[in-house]
Amino acid sequence: MSVDFPARRFYPATVNPLSIRLPRGWGLATPPVAFLLFFFVLPAITLFVTSFFAAQAFQIVPDWNVGNYLRIFKAAGFWKANFQGLTNGFFVATISVLLAFPAAFYVVYRAKTNLILYMALLSWFSSYLVRIFAWRTILGTNGMVNSALINLGLIDAPLDFLIFSPTAAIITLVHIMVPFALLILVSALQDVKAEYLEAARDLGATRWQVLTRVILPMCHKGLVGAFMFSFILAAGDFIIPQLMGGRDGITSGLLISGQFRSVGNWPLGSAMAWTLMSCLLIVYLLFVGLLYVARLSPGRRYH
Amino acid sequence: MADYKSNIPRLPARTSELMANAHPSRRAFLLATAAATAGATLGAWVPRSRAAGTIGGEVEMMAWEGYTMQNEAADFIAKNNIDLRPAIMGNQDDVTSKLVGDNPVRLDMVEYSNGYGAQYDELKIMQPLDLSKIPNYNAESMFPPFYEADMWRWDDETWSIPWVWGLDTLIYNPDTVPFEIKSYKDLLRPELTGRVAMLDNPLTTFPQIAKVAGYGDKYPLLTADEMADCFEKLKPYRDQTKVYATSNGDVVSLFTSGEIDACFCVWNGVTVSTTEQNVRTIAADPIEGGAVWADSWFIPHTAENLDTVHALINEALSPEVQAGMCTATASNTVSPLALPLMSDDAKQYFDYANFKDEFAKLKIYGLPPLTSDEHATYADWIQAWADFRAGF
Structure with missing residues (x-):
């Protein structure tokens, strides 16, 4: 019996099926997309599937169940650590954006050179761990801040909350995140031309109105990007909370790390990671919703 | 007259065009795929180390920082043309995670601390040692507790060989603590509130926790309820x-920067490091006792250069290397033959x-079992430790 290949019917004899027209520029986009597919999407899916498996002594047992999520749901320690991580993320993102926005405004609209930007980015030239231990020196019991305050007679004893506390972790994380936020905000503000600001002023807008009705809505993607970038990195970080956060600084990142490294329970670690990712997604939706309600998102203004 | 340009072959200018113009035949495609697959498969079988019976070549080592023997056995390494490629482990988990699973990493020679042997046996990631190639391992050159003890030998095979050991105990700064610490209970005195550190090291911290809670004799085989009771009784120490x-080095840093006055349980070699930085610390001798650790060399199932590894393990037990290691790392020797070579x-x-x-006053503890229906497992302890740290 002969088999008819139906594909032949869809293409003229002179056209090769491989010569389907692809969108212009796909060749340029393919490498990063492929990289993300292979090194993020695929592992994330694998992680999600694994989270429904069981584990026994460093071995994954493909026994479909939701036990890991039920265990997480009932684990008060995980939720406390998770809340600590999210709290870190919120304060770090908020402070980083608040610090970076005026600096970005200055770089884009006032400064004649990018010197300020480069100075802010200079801290990237030092290692992550070096910066953490530098902050230990600055904030320590006998560190620069406490010593200065004692010598000035402003305090009698070192301030305990400055080191090995969530405050110390947040200060260190802000130092790490501000350059990232600054870079994203500078990029976003460069799309808001100075002429728009002048036009708004010519039409009678106050400075506050220019900020809230022109600048913030037009750079809202950069704002969301800077906030979420700082938030996600800070909430998921477990090195700084461990080295600076002290007794109360444990975050869920450390617990997730422990499941993969110490206990060998990859399914539970995967479930924890996905739970954390879901929490971050909820925060993202809340933040975008907040901007929408505050009439600061272009979705309301321009579309 | 035809346009001369029409005779010039058109070169693909875009990636998409290049891809579209590439029409490999089915046969060519299959051949190329088969060749690539064969290359990738056979490549993994190409031997990378020397032939059996000879010493030399690459040795992928994983050890604690300072314990790679690069200085102490430098002559032996150079004389035998050994390309020692050490990787430093931050904790024992670094080793475990590399050797388990379907894609374990090649490691020829690795250290583990006592207690992990049972776990690694359960995970089947070790291979037995050929003692005929380790002549320095004999009853005369080893202190009895470290020769053919159950911790390193079972099923009529020797799986690892201890080579350095030490004591983890309560360390404190006598210049800032206004009393002598004789028991762990002394850590609960109000003068030390907020001045204590705990080390995140399951191997020696867990047995000390059990001792403090009164379960020292039963550890590591405690029931889930007994383990929960341990952490309940530890809560005052958390306060x-x-x-x-995070590490011994971190404890040194905390002592020297004046952040802490005492550490619940840490390697007694820390006292040397703090003294070098002009901060005096001493190892207490609490009534509850300290915790012994003993590092041993084992050969993972992924090892390739077996003869060279056996030779290196043998060299590690030589009096010269033993004396050198103990001097350099403030560890204790397993060999009485090294004592004459060691400084005071x-x-x-x-x-x-x-x-x-x-x-005889000391006890070398194992770790809780990986799997058990009767006792709290290692995972249970790790989880309880994490909850304890998080405040539960």
Whole structure:
């Protein structure tokens, strides 16, 4: 019996099926997309599937169940650590954006050179761990801040909350995140031309109105990007909370790390990671919703 | 007249055009795929080390920082053309994670601390040693507790060989603590509130926790309820704690920067490091006792250069290397033959003159089992430890 290949019917004899027209520029986009597919999407899916498996002594047992999520749901320690991580993320993102926005405004609209930007980015030239231990020196019991305050007679004893506390972790994380936020905000503000600001002023807008009705809505993607970038990195970080956060600084990142490294329970670690990712997604939706309600998102203004 | 340009072959200018113009035949495609697959498969079988029976070549080592023997066995390594490629482990988990699973990493020679042997046996990631290639491992050149003990030998095979050991105990700064610490209970005195560190090291911290809670004799085989009771009784110590240190080095840093006055349980070699930085610390001798650790060399199932690894393990037990290691790392030796070569400073960490009696006071603990229906497992302990640290 002969088999008819139906594909032949869809293409003229002179056209090769491989010569389907692809969108212009796909060749340029393919490498990063492929990289993300292979090194993020695929592992994330694998992680999600694994989270429904069981584990026994460093071995994954493909026994479909939701036990890991039920265990997480009932684990008060995980939720406390998770809340600590999210709290870190919120304060770090908020402070980083608040610090970076005026600096970005200055770089884009006032400064004649990018010197300020480069100075802010200079801290990237030092290692992550070096910066953490530098902050230990600055904030320590006998560190620069406490010593200065004692010598000035402003305090009698070192301030305990400055080191090995969530405050110390947040200060260190802000130092790490501000350059990232600054870079994203500078990029976003460069799309808001100075002429728009002048036009708004010519039409009678106050400075506050220019900020809230022109600048913030037009750079809202950069704002969301800077906030979420700082938030996600800070909430998921477990090195700084461990080295600076002290007794109360444990975050869920450390617990997730422990499941993969110490206990060998990859399914539970995967479930924890996905739970954390879901929490971050909820925060993202809340933040975008907040901007929408505050009439600061272009979705309301321009579309 | 035809346009001359029409005779010039058109070169693909875009990636998409290049891809579209590439029409490999089915046969060519299959051949190329088969060749690539064969290359990738056969490549993995190409031997990378020397032939059996000879010493030399690459050795992928994983060890604690300072324990790679690069200095102490430098002559032996150079003489035998050994390309020692050490990787430093931050904790024992670094080793475990590399050797388990379907894609384990090639490692020829690795250290583990006592207690992990049972776990690694359960995970089947070790291979037995050929003692005929390790002549330095004999009853005369080893202190009895380290020769053919159950911790390193079972099923009529020797799986690892201990080569350095030491003591983890309560360390404090006598210049800032206004009393002598004789028991762990002294850490609960109000003068030390917020001045204590706990080290995140399951191997020696867990047995100390069990001792403090009164379960020292039963550890590591405690029931889930007994384990929960341990952490319940440890809560007052948590209230005294300022920070959880990540490593021995971190503890040194905390002492020297004046952040802490005492550490719940850490390697007694820390006292040397702090003294070098002008901060005096001493190892207490609490009534509850300290925790012994003993590092041993084992050959993972992924090892390739077996003869060279056996030779290196043998060299690790030589008196010269033993003396060098103990001097450099403030560890204790497993070989009485090394004692004449050791300085007085290197011998200060243990009363070798009364080895039998002094060692009898100590106990080398294992770790909780990986799987058990009767006892709290290692995972249970890790989870309880994490919850304890998080405040539960």
